[in-house]
Amino acid sequence: MTKVAIITGISSGMGHAAALYFHQNGFEVYGGARRVEKLQDLKDAGIHTQKLDVTDKLSLRELVDRTVAEQGRIDVLVNNAGYGEYGPLEEIPVENARKQFDVNLFGVDQLTQLVIPVMRRQKSGRIVNISSIGGDMYTPLGGWYHATKAGLNMWSDVLDQEVRQFGIRSVIVQPGGTKSEWSHVAVDNARKNLADNSPYGPLVDRLDKLLSNSFFGATSEDLAKVFYKAATDKRPKRRYFNALSDHAIVTFARTMPNSYKFLISKIMK
Structure with missing residues (x-):
């Protein structure tokens, strides 16, 4: 029996690579993104694509209904769509903070609510939530992003306890530094969120320098394999990491918070 997966945020990066990897390993893959012009190669490869806005419940329902109508089941949901609304907490407009939660957490919840009844009828299913090492560690200017990922971690753990009685599991993948456009988007957002004559400009410059000089060893293809493992392990783990350094x-950060705070303060100077 062919397995069926829904993956969000497949226009670029890890989501794009995951859609291809799942498809290459025998899954019927459904997914989408707001930038439909970047989905043509996936469509050509045989992946079922469509325009998708994770903050629009109608858009999410159309994706789920189409998948069930054409395949009759959903074995895996990969909640990958997300971004970083970086900037000083003093200056980020509250509507931007709400948008960060709408995309990174509430959109995940809305789609998952639509998928769970399908999985419950099957008595099986795997929900893979793409968080970040930033759900446990943090840097200045990433306050709202880190809050959403920390929230996603806890949300996933609670969900797992609630749905495992139906044969469904909810797990977290925590990517670390990855070669993608994510960091550029985060820094661009940080600059957009600066007020006129902001005193935080130099801090944004330091963050930009830090991210530009960081060695991101993992590729999107590396993370796609981690997504697949999280989706297919017979005995799923609570957390999945690409590298030992990410886990470390x-x-x-969790066990030595004061030491971590000292370290990140030193790095950002």
Whole structure:
């Protein structure tokens, strides 16, 4: 029996690579993104694509209804869509903060609510939520982003306890530094969120320099394989990491918060 997966945010980066990898490994893949012009190569490869806005429940329902109508089931949901609304907490407009939660957390919840009844009828299913090591660690200017990823981690853990009785599991993938456009978008947002004559300009410059000089060893293709493992492990783990270093920094930030605070303050100077 062919397995069926829904993956959000497939226009670029990890989502794009994951859609291809799942398809290459025998899944019927459905997914979308707001930038439909960037989905043509996926469509040509045999992936079922459409315009998708995770903050629009009608858009989400259309994706789920289409998948069920054409395939009759949903085995895996990969909640990948997300972005970083960076900037000083003092200056980020509250509507931008709400948008960050709408995309990174509430959109995840809305889509998952639509998928769970299908999985419950099947008595099986896997929900893979793409968080970040930034759900446990943090840097200045990423306050709202980190809050959404920390919230996603807890949301996923609670969901797992609620739905495992139906044969459904909810797990978290925590990518670290990855070669993608994510960091550029985050820094661009940080600059857009600066007020006129903001005192935080130099801090944004330091963040830009830090991210530009960081060595991002993982590729989107590397993370696609982690997504697949999280989706197909017979005995799913609570958390999935691409590299030991990603797991180590999360453990350090969680178990030694004062030392982590000192370290990140030193790095940002």
